[in-house]
Amino acid sequence: MFKLNLKIALRNLWKNRTITAINVGGLAVALSAFILVMMYATYETSFDKENPNYDNIYVVGITYPEFKTYYTAAPFAKAIKQNFPEVESAGLVKEGSFELTIKNGKNTLFTNKILAADYNAAKILNINPNGGLIKPAGDVERLTYLSNESMKTLFPNKKDNKPEMVGFGASNSGITGIIAGSIKNNLHSNFTFDGVSIANELGKNDNYDMNDYTICVQVKPETQVVNLEQKITNLYQAELLKSKAGKRIDEVKGISTFLDPLSNLHLKPKAGNDAPYKTLIALSVLGVLILVIASINFTNLSIAQATKRAKEVGVKKVLGAYRFQLTTQFLVEIFMQCFAATILALILAELVLPNFNNLFQTHLSIWHINNGLYWQLPLILGVITLIAGIYPAMILSGFKPAVVLKGNFSTSKQSYWLRNGLLVFQFSVAVVFIIGLFIINSQLKYMSKEDLGFTANQVVYIKNISIFNDPIKFEPVREKILKIPGIKSATVATFIPGGINGINNYTANGIKANIDFVDVDFDYFETLEIKLKEGRLFSNEFKTDTINSAVINESAVAKYGIKNPIGQTIRGCNIDYKIIGVIKDFKTQGFETAIQPTIYTIKDPCGGYKTQIMLKIEESKMTEALANLKSQWSTINKLDGEDFRYQFLDELYGKLFKKQEQLQSIFFAAAILTIFIAILGLFAFAKYITNGRMKEIAVRKILGASDIQILKLLNTSFFAIVVIANLISWPLAYILTKKWLETFAYRIEMPILPFALSALITICLTVITVSIQAQKAVKSNPVDALKYE
Amino acid sequence: MIELKNIEKYYANKGVKSYILRHVTTSIKQGEFVSIMGPSGAGKSTLLNILGMLEEPTYGEYHFMGEDVTAMKERQRIELYRNHIGFVFQAYHLIDEMTVAENIEAPLLYKKIPGAERKSRIADVLDRFNMVAKKDLFPNQLSGGQQQLVGIARALVAQPSIILADEPTGNLQSAQAEQIMDLFKKLNQEENITILQVTHSEKNAQYGNRILTIEDGVIKEDVSVNG
Incomplete structure (x- = not known):
């Protein structure tokens, strides 16, 4: 049977x-979207899950009144281990933040991230070099391992795992060291690196005021974490008071600690932002929605065949x-279609995967046993067969x-309401996505068109490790650089636009406030084409500019409420700076954060290292200029060595928009998908309704109705459905997009056009779809429809 | 075989009862060939549907082979379909997606008859109806008369004790109709299968041995014919 x-x-x-x-195709498209989302979710939620002690590992964080951080003092790790028996082990890690050059003959490697870990941390975090983790001997020895990829760069022909001698810095620096071996850099971990340096103990002589390390602890199973958290807070406060950090008791009382589980670290770290988590939730909801809509379609289409x-x-x-x-027979039939759809979905997903990986910067693969698809897919197949069938x-x-x-025979009218309801639901979702897409587009367009206040185009940012805090030291370098044809200006600063500025305390007009600071050299504003509002910019002609002159931005003027700022004093770092100019605000941080009040000075003993060189180069001579720079770099900037590394500033700055562009792609795909699926549903439903009304149409035609009148008749009910769907989704879309827009400090006014457009689009598509179906009914001979009476 | 006692069927609409059948009391014995006649809307088809347990009477008693049908559960009724009742329809109602052989096989599948026996029974029936060459064709490739033959073959293959036929020749030309009626008569006489048909045609009614005439839901006449 x-x-x-x-x-x-x-x-x-x-x-x-x-x-x-239509049935299988629609479902396959939705299912492939769902598969991708599911794979992504599995990937994102399983960082470090390979760690055998995954559930028992926590990172110790500190809560200050103003902020939370994972940076703590090294001795605290030891204190935790000694005081609490439930703590199995405690270790320290620290991410190297500066660039390191490693050389082997002609092979050069630039590492950005050398992870320093003590032996305990390496054990807790499952950092296993190829050939096993070895305990370094004594206090001094550091065992340094390079990631497999880095090792390949330095030693392309290396097959064994023996230690190798390498040089650090420029080839003439004479600094050498030993690389103990290689290690797999697990991208699916919270702790990624170009290399690891393992010590027996880290920060041995550190005090409690040196918050340089991150402590990770492994607790015994069944430990009450809330309890332990409280005990660690008490310990920390006690240690702070004991130490020479010089904190007052009321200050200490405001400080507490927290334990952040390893599983939280990637998506929703307590000290950090949980945007990735929210994105993931939103994506998952999206995936489920699309699948539900497709299943609804399936249901509708199947009944239409009834x-x-x-x-x-x-x-x-x-x-x-x-x-x-x-019942079984029909379920089996539907199962077969769902099964076909699943196979098709897998193929589709495989085709889309490269783009998806590119967009989300992941390395997902369907044919990977660890992604959980092998049990998720059959489950989903079963569930959608039931839902749809x-x-x-x-x-x-x-x-x-x-x-x-x-x-x-015609099916009863009772299911009409349900099916109309389903159609309204589908269209509502589609409308929300269409409106969302339009508004995201407008905001992105605004962001690309809006004047940033500075020009990142044709600005080249040179990575450099020598420090130019004194303008006199940079002057010869600038001179040599400017000799190269095409280079218009050169400057050096502590921070580049698009990165994060430093914060220090400055006083002006009797107000004390923490504001951003950037330590710059001459030609900084000229290189970035930042506009002056009043006063003047830094200039070689004024001797005082290198001693106590400051330029502030409009926001700073507003923050301190200074009238006639030129010539006034702003005090910070024990220097009374004279304000010589006010520049117009420019968006260094993109559009999401408001422009911070910022001070620009040449001399700043409390500031950072001026290492970020920026050049403005004529576009037509860009290639030659870069080639010249590369060949002459070792003579131009002797201290940095022979390695010339650069990036275009507009690309760096563009990274701030990456997230929005992701969102735009997602919404584009979602809007197209939901509309596509809703139209498929509508198509089938219209076909069904028209077939059901054949007799009515025939009778009306015999009674003298014109074709137009009949088309109108058939369209009316669908028209109503779409209008209702629009009315339902408008407020919803308004609230959602408003919330999204509010994440921007600089944003567009809520436009009305997208709402009108979404209505127009959905209504047009509906009328077209229904009319195509109705056309058949209109064209048919009434006699055929009435024959069986 | 069939006992009807005071069967009534009506639809209540806004408190007004519109009767379709009233006080129908009759009995049909094993081996009878009964034709139900009457004008359109008299209630013939409803009576046949009630006899075939496709509709329930609003009131009255119905015993099929000594059992009370109104008290039966769905499952028991389906068992009766499987073992005792064969249906033949005016519009043939073959399943379009099945071939002739598959259509005939369908009732045997529900009866859980083993494969080998199914094959022999189908071959048997096809042979008897001279349709062996057509066994792999689909219904829409056959003429109306041939389709009705398949319909009857399908009803017969399960070896029912009664065949209920609702205007079995209503859609056929007279030559084909005669062929079908001859077949019914033969089945009735040679195999002692009870046959109950609804018909408009006086001529077709003569093939049977009893005619029930219904008018406005009431049995007006019940006469024997010597066919």
Whole structure:
């Protein structure tokens, strides 16, 4: 019997191949979207999960009144281990933040991230060099391992795992060291690196005021974490008071600690932002929504086919079929379609995956046993078969033979409401996505068009390790650089636009406040084409500029409430700076954060290292200028060595927009998908309704209705559905997009056009889809429809 | 075989009862060939549906082979379909997606008859109806008369004790109709299968041995014919 049912199913699907294709295709598209989301979610939530002690590892963080951080003092790790028996082990890690040059003959490697870890931390975090983790001997020895990729760069022909001698810095620096071996850099971990340096103990002579390290602890299973958290806070406060950090007791009382589980670290670190987590949730909701919509479609389309199957049901019942046998038969049929859709979805997902990986900077693969698909897929297949199939199967198998075998049969009107409701739901979701897409587009357009206040184009940022805090030291370098044709200006600063500035305390106009500072050299504003509002910019001609002159931005003027700022004093770092100029605000931090009040000075003993060189180069001479720089770099900037590394500033700054561009892509895909699926549903539903009204149409035609009148008649109900869907989704889309726009400090006014456009688009698509179906009814001869009466 | 006692069927609409059948009391014995006649809307088809348990009477008693049908559960009724009742329809109602052979096989599948026996029974029936060459065709490739033959073959293959036929020749031309009626008569006489048909045609009614005439839901006449 199964074989026969299977045969019927296949013949039936083939007979209605258009509908079958729509059914399976729509579901496959949605399912592939869902598979991608699921893989992404699995990937994102399973960082470090390979660690055998995953559930028992915590990072110790500190809560200050103003902020939270993972940076703590080294001795505290030891204190925790000694005081609490439930702590199995405590270790220290520190991420190297500066660039290091490692050389082996002609092979050069630039590392950005050398992770320093003590032996305990390496054990806790499962940092296993190839060939196993070895305990360094004594206090001084550091075992340094390079990631496999880095090792390959330095020693392309290396096959064994023996230690190698390398040089650090420029080839003439004479500094050498030993690389103990290589290690796999696990990208699926919170702790990624170009290399690891393992010590027996780190920060041995550190005090409690040197918050340089991150402590990770491994607790015994069944430990009460809340309890331990409290005990660690008490310990920390006690240690702070004991130490020479010089904190007052009321200050210490405001400081507490927290334990952040390893599982939180990637998506929602307590000290950090949980935007990735929110994005993931939003994506998951999106994936589920699309799948639900597609399943609804499936249901609708299957029921639309019901009339054709009614006779079969009636006959089979009369021949002695139980209802459950028919239910099973229909479920199997739907399962087959879902199965086909799943296969198709996998193929689709595989095709889209490269783009997806590119967009989210992941390395997902379908054919990877660890991604959980092997059990998730069958489960989902089962669930959608039930969701999509159970209702049609019940309806179909419930037909009464006496009714369906009479000949002229149409399905009851009771399911009308439900199906209209489903259609409204589908369109509502589609409308929300369309509006969202339009608004995201407008905001992104605004961001690309809006004047940033500075020009990142043709500015080259040179990575450099020599320090130019004294302008006299930079002067010869600038001179040599400017000799190269095409280079218009050169400057050096502590921070580049698009990065994060430093914060220090400055007093002006009797107000004390923490504001951003950037230590610059001459030509900084000229190189970035920042506009002056009043006063003047730094200039070689004024001797005092290198001693106590300051330029501030408009926001700083507003913050301190200074009237006539030029010539006034702003005090910071024990220097009374004279304000010589006010520049117009410019968006160093992109559009999300408001422009911070900022002070620019040349001399700043409390500031950072001026290492970030920026050049403005003529576009037409860009290539030659860069080539010249590269060849002459070792003579221009002797201290940095022979390695010339650069980036274009606009690319760096562009990274601030990456997230928005991701969102735009997601919304684009989602809007297209939901609209596509909703239209498929509408198409089938219109077909079904039109078929059901054939007789009515025939009668109306005989009574003299024109084609237009009939088209209008058929369109009316769908028109109403779309209008209702729009009315429902407008407020929803308004709230959601408003919330999104509010994450920007600089944003567009809420536009009305997207709302009107979404209505227009959905209505047009509906009328077209329905009219195509209705056309057939209109064109048909009334006699055919009335023949069986 | 069939006992009807005071069967009534009506639809209540806004408190007004519209009767389709009233006080129908009759009995049909094993081996009878009964034709139900009457004008359109008299209630013939409803009576047949009630006899075939496709509809329930609003009131009255119905015993099929000594059992009370109104008290039966769905499952028991389906068992009766499987073992005792064969249906033949005016519009044939073959399943379009199945071939002739598969259509005939369908009732046997529900009866859980083993494969080998199914094959022999189908071959048997096809042979008897001279349709062996057509066994792999689909219904829409056959003429109306041939389709009805398949319909009857399907009803017969399960070896029912009664065949209920609702205007079995209503869609056929007269030559084909005669062929079908001859077949019914033969089945009735040679195999002692009870046959109950609804028909409009006086001529077709003569093939049977009893005619029930219904008018406005009431049995007006019940006469024997010597066919």
